[in-house]
Amino acid sequence: MAADEMAAGSLPGSSSLPERARAGLQAARAGAGGAALGVFSLRIAAAGCAYLAQVLMARMMGGEEYGVFATVWVWIAILGHTATLGLAQGASRFLPVERARGHLDAVRGYLVGGALVSAAGGLALALAGLAVAEIQHDILDSLYGGPILVAVVVVPLFAFQDYLEGVARSQGWPMLAIAPPYLLRQGLIMAGMVGAVLFGAPAHAWVAIACTLVATGIAATVQGVVLLARLRRHLPAGPRTYRWKIWLTACLPIAAGELATSAFGFVDVVLLGFLAPPASVGLYFAATRIQQFVVFVAYAASAATAPRFAAARAEGDEAGLAHLVRAQARWTFLGTVLVGLGVIVAAPLLLGLFGSDFHDSLPVLAILVAGGVTASLFGPGEDILMMLGGERLCVAITLAVLALAVLLCLVLIPWLGITGAALAMAGATVLRGLAMAAGARAVHGIATPAFPLPSLSRGGGAA
Numbered sequence: 001m002a003a004d005e006m007a008a009g010s011l012p013g014s015s016s017l018p019e020r021a022r023a024g025l026q027a028a029r030a031g032a033g034g035a036a037l038g039v040f041s042l043r044i045a046a047a048g049c050a051y052l053a054q055v056l057m058a059r060m061m062g063g064e065e066y067g068v069f070a071t072v073w074v075w076i077a078i079l080g081h082t083a084t085l086g087l088a089q090g091a092s093r094f095l096p097v098e099r100a101r102g103h104l105d106a107v108r109g110y111l112v113g114g115a116l117v118s119a120a121g122g123l124a125l126a127l128a129g130l131a132v133a134e135i136q137h138d139i140l141d142s143l144y145g146g147p148i149l150v151a152v153v154v155v156p157l158f159a160f161q162d163y164l165e166g167v168a169r170s171q172g173w174p175m176l177a178i179a180p181p182y183l184l185r186q187g188l189i190m191a192g193m194v195g196a197v198l199f200g201a202p203a204h205a206w207v208a209i210a211c212t213l214v215a216t217g218i219a220a221t222v223q224g225v226v227l228l229a230r231l232r233r234h235l236p237a238g239p240r241t242y243r244w245k246i247w248l249t250a251c252l253p254i255a256a257g258e259l260a261t262s263a264f265g266f267v268d269v270v271l272l273g274f275l276a277p278p279a280s281v282g283l284y285f286a287a288t289r290i291q292q293f294v295v296f297v298a299y300a301a302s303a304a305t306a307p308r309f310a311a312a313r314a315e316g317d318e319a320g321l322a323h324l325v326r327a328q329a330r331w332t333f334l335g336t337v338l339v340g341l342g343v344i345v346a347a348p349l350l351l352g353l354f355g356s357d358f359h360d361s362l363p364v365l366a367i368l369v370a371g372g373v374t375a376s377l378f379g380p381g382e383d384i385l386m387m388l389g390g391e392r393l394c395v396a397i398t399l400a401v402l403a404l405a406v407l408l409c410l411v412l413i414p415w416l417g418i419t420g421a422a423l424a425m426a427g428a429t430v431l432r433g434l435a436m437a438a439g440a441r442a443v444h445g446i447a448t449p450a451f452p453l454p455s456l457s458r459g460g461g462a463a
Contacts, residue, residue, distance in 0.1 A: 042175060046182035047293050051350070053190040054289045058282065058354045060193065060203040064143070067278030068205040070285035072147040073212070074266040074273075079129075080158030081262045083121035086255030087114035087247065088166030093254075093387050094247060095170040096311045109240035110247065111167060111231065118163035122156030129155065143278070146206030154213045161185075161220040168227055174300075176230070180223035188215030253391045260398040264405060264432070268421040271409045276417065279357075284418040286354045287361040291368040293343050297335040298376060301328050302383050309380075309387040322446060329379035329449050336376040340369045364422040371426025374433075379448035381436030390443040397439060401432040 058066045081088075091114065098106045129152040161181050168177035192211035193203075201207045263270075269288065272281045305328050312321040343350075347365050351358045385394040405428035412420025437448040 042178050042183065044293065044296060046178065046186060047296055049183055049186045049190070050292070051289055053186050053193075054286065055353045056190055056193065057208055058286060058358070060197060061205065061208065062203075063279035063282045063355070063357065065203065065205045065278075067273075067280070067282035067285070068143050068147060069208045070269060070281055071273040071278070072144065072151050072205065072209055074269045075148075076151050076154050076158055076209075076212070078259070078262040078266055079125050079155050080122070081162055082255060082259040083125050083155065083159035084114070084118040084163045084166070084255070084258075085121055085248070086251030086253070086258060087117055088163040089254045089258055089386065090114075090247060090251035091163075091166040091170040093250065093310050095167070097314045100311055100314045103241070104235065105239050105241040106243055107235060108238060109242040111235075112240060113242050113244070113247075114163055114167070115160070118159050119156060122159030125159070126152045126156050143205070146204070147209045150206055150209040150213060154209065154216055157213070157216045157220055161216060161223060164220065164223045164227055167231075168223070171230070171234070173227075173230065176223065176226060180219045180226075184222065185215045185219035188218055250391060253395050254386065256395045256399075260395060260402050264398055264402045264428070267402065267405055268409055268425045271406070271413060272418065272421055275410075275413050280418055283358060283361045284364060284421060286351065286358050287365040287368060287418075287422070290343060290347065290350050290365055291372065294336055294340045294369050294372045297339055298332050298380075301332045301335075302380065305380070305383070309383060313388050325380060325384065325446055325448065328383075332380070333376045333449070336373050340373045343369055361418070364418050367419070367422040367426050371429040374426075374430045376433070377449055378433040378437040379440075381433070381438070381440040381448055384440040384444055384446055384448075385436065388444055390439060393439045393443060394436065397432065397435045401428050401435065404428055404431070 057069060061069065087110075091110065094110055095107055098104075098110070129148070165177045165181055168174070189208075189211050192214055193208055196207050196211060197203050269281060269285055272284055276284075305324055308324055309321060312318075312324060344366060347362055348359065351361050351365070354361075382394055385391060405424055408424035408428065409421055412424050414420075416423065440446050440448055
């Protein structure tokens, strides 16, 4: 969002707000465009690092081992994002509001309690993974056995770092939120794999997951130390209040939504793991890694503006909220189109670096990019529902579209292979974006590009 656009105009109906609150909110809105651009730039750099890491893995391991690595990594991401019980995502909703209301004891309680719950959730999932691995001996005897055993240890660290990212985002520190998990961690994975092979380790999937374990531990430690130092400068010491009923009432549906969202993002890879050989999974996963450059546009906008949605509603600034939504939608769509076109032009080169066989992924990449660009037309409906209330509807939409995606994948993958998986996910992605925009209008009356006319519900006069 352009900074001058975000700062333009007065705030109707805000004359009753304290001057300091109004000035703070206007400054936040004015800085949203710069924050989004900074986040986007960092995410592009991180995506480049991740892309190089994936190219390196594919080149070193070969198609089959790379496919195994891709499948196990997907499960790490799904379980790790879920283990925080939604408190990582809920931080962007509760911490800005509690701080705006002066409830610093609740802020301190959320910070400490969320960290403990995230660590415990990760440990619980790790133990459950060990139990499953022990019961399903055929899994341990397959190519997936070693990587799965190592991945069980990665999950708690991944979950804890996911919580740290959520806290950093809630405080308006997107660089601290993004750089450690998406740049430092990826760089360490790449360096670790190269070093391991140079010192004689086999270029197998379990070695790559072991490198992921070490890299996640280091990156989480660095992020935690820096985050704690910043929090101590901005948050005075004092008592802590734990509002578990309020937090978990909202965050558990968010956790379900996060699980559904993670599953939605990876269901194609998961089902390919069951329905296709590992080499085909590797071909498809390579295309999804390049397609992530397109997705990062929306991620950057969300990281910069989602907490501001909650803060604007808490301050009663409905006009400012509507302005943020319109600006985010406009710039997200334009950025997604530009990045998508760039990815398609560079696709032959980007895929070729994985190996000559990976050129077969070009149709898959084109389909996935087209789905992402089309979905960006509908604006930040998901952020509106998650930040302002409506998380249950958001979860319901995601679960419904997830079920549809599974059905489409089960029908199209046996018929069209990896192209069928891409068609299924592109269609489901577009439908999900449309449904989120409709839900945001129905619940909050906030105009989005898909539904430009507000309803008469709360916030309906803010468009």
